[in-house]
Amino acid sequence: MAEQVVIVTGASRGLGAAAARILAGMGARLVINARSEGPLLTLVDEIRAADGQAVAVRGDVSDPAVCRAIVQAALDRFGRLDALVNNAGIIEPIAPLAEATGDAWARNLAVNVIGPVLLTQAALPHLRARAGRVISVSSGAAISPKSGWGAYCAAKAALNQFNAVLALEEPAITAITFRPGVVDTEMQAAIRREGAGKMAEDEHARFVGYFEQGELPPPEVPGRALAALALYAPREWSGEFIRWNEDRVAALVGE
Ligand SMILES: NC(=O)c1ccc[n+]([C@@H]2O[C@H](COP(=O)([O-])OP(=O)(O)OC[C@H]3O[C@@H](n4cnc5c(N)ncnc54)[C@H](OP(=O)(O)O)[C@@H]3O)[C@@H](O)[C@H]2O)c1
Numbered sequence: 112m113a114e115q116v117v118i119v120t121g122a123s124r125g126l127g128a129a130a131a132r133i134l135a136g137m138g139a140r141l142v143i144n145a146r147s148e149g150p151l152l153t154l155v156d157e158i159r160a161a162d163g164q165a166v167a168v169r170g171d172v173s174d175p176a177v178c179r180a181i182v183q184a185a186l187d188r189f190g191r192l193d194a195l196v197n198n199a200g201i202i203e204p205i206a207p208l209a210e211a212t213g214d215a216w217a218r219n220l221a222v223n224v225i226g227p228v229l230l231t232q233a234a235l236p237h238l239r240a241r242a243g244r245v246i247s248v249s250s251g252a253a254i255s256p257k258s259g260w261g262a263y264c265a266a267k268a269a270l271n272q273f274n275a276v277l278a279l280e281e282p283a284i285t286a287i288t289f290r291p292g293v294v295d296t297e298m299q300a301a302i303r304r305e306g307a308g309k310m311a312e313d314e315h316a317r318f319v320g321y322f323e324q325g326e327l328p329p330p331e332v333p334g335r336a337l338a339a340l341a342l343y344a345p346r347e348w349s350g351e352f353i354r355w356n357e358d359r360v361a362a363l364v365g366e
Pocket of ligand 1: 120121122123124125126127144145146147148170171172173197198199200201222248249250251290291292293294295296297298299
């Protein structure tokens with residue numbers, strides 16, 4: 112499996128960067144994407160210095176031209192595509208439904224839903240040819256509502272249904288939505304910073320408490336599960352919403 116070619120979006124920091132590092136360590140060849148060029152290029156250098164292979168495509172996943180360029184980079188550089196990890200995501204707007212603007216909602220859905228749809232469409236012909244995988248990073252928020260997170264909850268629920276339909280329509284590939292748990296990344300820092308007065312007080316306090324009590328795992332922990340799913344998830348799991356810490360995922364990581 113060492114030669115598999117994998118796209119990881121949102122790889123400039125957090126879960127995406129951790130998963131990309133782990134995938135490179137497992138021998139995968141990578142196309143990494145985010146909007147911030149500096150951190151992406153630093154990660155490419157780091158992977159190459161460790162004898163791995165990676166190329167960066169900077170840009171916004173909600174832009175169809177960027178999605179086409181990401182897939183083209185995989186074909187130009189490596190000649191094939193085995194897996195797509197739709198990881199890029201934003202939580203904003205953190206605001207009650209009565210306050211959040213339509214523009215902020217539209218931006219959230221563009222990044223969290225339309226981006227993965229466009230990138231999957233661009234990748235599909237090449238993934239079919241390799242019996243490949245699409246792993247879309249979702250959230251518990253897809254099924255468990257949180258005050259102040261209306262757009263994010265709706266977007267992740269939509270991502271789950273997108274994935275379920277993808278699995279129905281595309282029997283040649285394996286399509287999974289992934290639930291990483293609560294992770295120590297910039298997204299959690301934004302929730303602590305911006306959630307006060309916008310989320311219900313007890314819910315905001317719970318997220319602050321996870322951090323203050325040292326209960327947030329580093330991104331490498333769910334990142335290992337995400338990397339294992341991208342390379343090895345079996346076809347029988349297609350269409351499912353899978354938690355990072357399920358026993359069957361731990362077994363996959365162990366292999
Ligand atoms: N952290 C958690 O507790 C948690 C829990 C459940 C689910 N998740 C999910 O995990 C995924 C990763 O989040 P994270 O926690 O690692 O957050 P993060 O640290 O904020 O990282 C988000 C990544 O997405 C990129 N990104 C944002 N908008 C983009 C766009 N329009 N186009 C391309 N890249 C974009 C960011 O890079 P640039 O800013 O450089 O573009 C960054 O690399 C997300 O889908 C999130 O919803 C996180």
